[in-house]
Amino acid sequence: MGLVQWLKGQLLCHLVICYGFFVSGLLINLLQICTLPLWPINKQLARRINCKLGYSLTSQSVALLEWWSGTEVTLYTDPENYRLYGKENAIVVLNHNFEIDFLCGWTFCDRFGVLGASKCLAKKELSYLPVIGWMWYFLEMVFIKRKWEEDKRNFVQSLQNLRDYPENFWVSHQSTSQLFLLHCEGTRFTEEKHRVSMEVAEKKSLPKLKHHLLPRTKGFWVAVQNLRGTVAAVYCCTLNFRNNETPTLLGVLNGEKYHPDLYVRRIPLESIPEDEAECSAWLHKLYQEKDKFQEDYSQTGCFPGPKVTPPCRPWALINWLGWTCLLLYPLCLLLVQLVNSGSILSILATVAFCAAVSVGVRWMIGQTEIKRSSSYGVPLNNK
Ligand SMILES: CC/C=C\C/C=C\C/C=C\C/C=C\C/C=C\C/C=C\CCC(=O)SCCNC(=O)CCNC(=O)[C@H](O)C(C)(C)COP(=O)(O)OP(=O)(O)OC[C@H]1O[C@@H](n2cnc3c(N)ncnc32)[C@H](O)[C@@H]1OP(=O)(O)O
Numbered sequence: 001m002g003l004v005q006w007l008k009g010q011l012l013c014h015l016v017i018c019y020g021f022f023v024s025g026l027l028i029n030l031l032q033i034c035t036l037p038l039w040p041i042n043k044q045l046a047r048r049i050n051c052k053l054g055y056s057l058t059s060q061s062v063a064l065l066e067w068w069s070g071t072e073v074t075l076y077t078d079p080e081n082y083r084l085y086g087k088e089n090a091i092v093v094l095n096h097n098f099e100i101d102f103l104c105g106w107t108f109c110d111r112f113g114v115l116g117a118s119k120c121l122a123k124k125e126l127s128y129l130p131v132i133g134w135m136w137y138f139l140e141m142v143f144i145k146r147k148w149e150e151d152k153r154n155f156v157q158s159l160q161n162l163r164d165y166p167e168n169f170w171v172s173h174q175s176t177s178q179l180f181l182l183h184c185e186g187t188r189f190t191e192e193k194h195r196v197s198m199e200v201a202e203k204k205s206l207p208k209l210k211h212h213l214l215p216r217t218k219g220f221w222v223a224v225q226n227l228r229g230t231v232a233a234v235y236c237c238t239l240n241f242r243n244n245e246t247p248t249l250l251g252v253l254n255g256e257k258y259h260p261d262l263y264v265r266r267i268p269l270e271s272i273p274e275d276e277a278e279c280s281a282w283l284h285k286l287y288q289e290k291d292k293f294q295e296d297y298s299q300t301g302c303f304p305g306p307k308v309t310p311p312c313r314p315w316a317l318i319n320w321l322g323w324t325c326l327l328l329y330p331l332c333l334l335l336v337q338l339v340n341s342g343s344i345l346s347i348l349a350t351v352a353f354c355a356a357v358s359v360g361v362r363w364m365i366g367q368t369e370i371k372r373s374s375s376y377g378v379p380l381n382n383k
C-alpha cells in the first residue's frame, strides 16, 4: 500500500473531510434560510440561488468519489442519445441495489451539468437528515411516506411545482435541464424483500425477476402523467459494479476505488401509455428487460452498446478545495490558540466537538447502509 493510500485510511483525514462537509453544510443551510423572504417576491431567483447552494454541498460528495477514491463511472449508451443528456428534462428509472447508487447518479448529473437542479422521489425519513435533508427541503425534493392514500395530494402538488422551473436555468451556463430520479422498487434490495415481492409477482401472474424487486407502478404512472409536456424522456438506467464489488460510502471515504458501469436507454415519453393499467404493464416489462441486462452483465461483465466517458468537470474539486481551505484556516488558528492557552477545559471541549462531528457524520453514513434498510416491502409490518 502506498503512502497516499495509507493516508486516505487515517481517522484524522476522515475528521477533516467530515468537519468540512458538516460545517459547510450548516453554513449552506443558513444561507438557504436567508433566501426565505425572497420566495414570495421572486421565486425563480430563489430557486436559482438554492440550486447553486445545493450544488456547493452535493458536489463535495461527488469530488470525494471522483478525486478522493478515484472512482469513475463507465457509461454504456447510444451515442445519438448521449448528445441529448443534460439538454432535456427526463425521468430517471434506476435499480436500487447499492449503497452508493445515489452517488453514482450524482456523478453523472455533475458531468452533464444538471447536479444542482436534479430531484428525486425520496422517502420522508430522508428529509430529517441533518444538512443534506434540510438542503433538499429548499430544493423542492419530492418526499413521500410510501402510503399512497396519505401521499397522493402532496405528491401531485410537488410534481406540479416542478413544471415551472426556470428556463435557461443557469444564466451563464449550458444546462437548461433537470432529472427526476425514481427508484420504482421503492426500497433497497435484500434477499427477504426479494422473496416477498416475488410472492406478489406470482399472485399477479407476473414473471419472476432475479436481480430486482417487483416495481411499484403507481408513483411512476403519476410522475409520467404530471410531467407530460415538461419532461422529454424516461432514462432507463441499470447500474452494476465490476468484479461483484459491494461498494460502501465508508469505503469511498477510505479512498477505495470502485468500478461502476451504468447502462442508459432513452425512451421518448410519448411512447409510454397514458392509461394506468397499460402504464403499469409497460413498467413491469421494462423491469423484465432490466433484469435480463443484469443477468447478461453477471455472465459477461458488460452491458450492451458502446462505452462513452463523459468529460470530468473541475468545479466539484474546486468547490471542495475552496471550502476545505476556508474552513481549515480558522480551525488551525483555533487549535494553535487552544494549545497556547493551555486550558484543559477548552482542549477537552474541542476534542468533544470533533468527536460529535465525527459521530454525527458516521450516523449519516449509516443511513446509506443496506443492513439498516427499512422494513418497507416485508410482511407483517409494511413500513
Ligand atoms: C444520463 C444521466 C444518467 C443518470 C443519472 C442518474 C440519476 C441521478 C438523478 C437524480 C439524482 C437526484 C437526487 C437523488 C439523491 C438522493 C436520493 C436517493 C435516494 C432516495 C430514494 C428513496 O427514498 S426510494 C423510496 C421512495 N420512493 C418510492 O417509493 C418510489 C416507488 N414507489 C411508488 O412509486 C409507490 O407506488 C408509491 C410510494 C407512490 C405508493 O406506494 P403504495 O405502496 O402506497 O401504493 P402502491 O399502489 O404502489 O402499492 C400497492 C400495490 O403494491 C403491491 N405490493 C404489495 N407488496 C408489494 C411488494 N413487496 N412489492 C411489490 N408490490 C407490492 C400491492 O399488491 C398493490 O398492488 P395493486 O395491483 O393492488 O395496486
Ligand SMILES: CCCCCCCCCCCCCCCCCC(=O)OC[C@@H](O)COP(=O)(O)O
Pocket (backbone or CB within 6 Å): 017, 018, 021, 060, 061, 064, 099, 102, 123, 126, 129, 132, 183, 186, 187, 188, 361, 364, 365, 367, 368, 372, 373, 374, 375, 376
Ligand atoms: C466531502 C464529502 C464528505 C462526505 C462525508 C459523508 C457525508 C454523509 C453523506 C450522507 C449522504 C446521505 C445521502 C442519503 C441518500 C440515501 C439514499 C438511500 O439510499 O435511501 C434509501 C431509500 O432509497 C430506501 O430506503 P430503505 O427502504 O431501503 O430503507
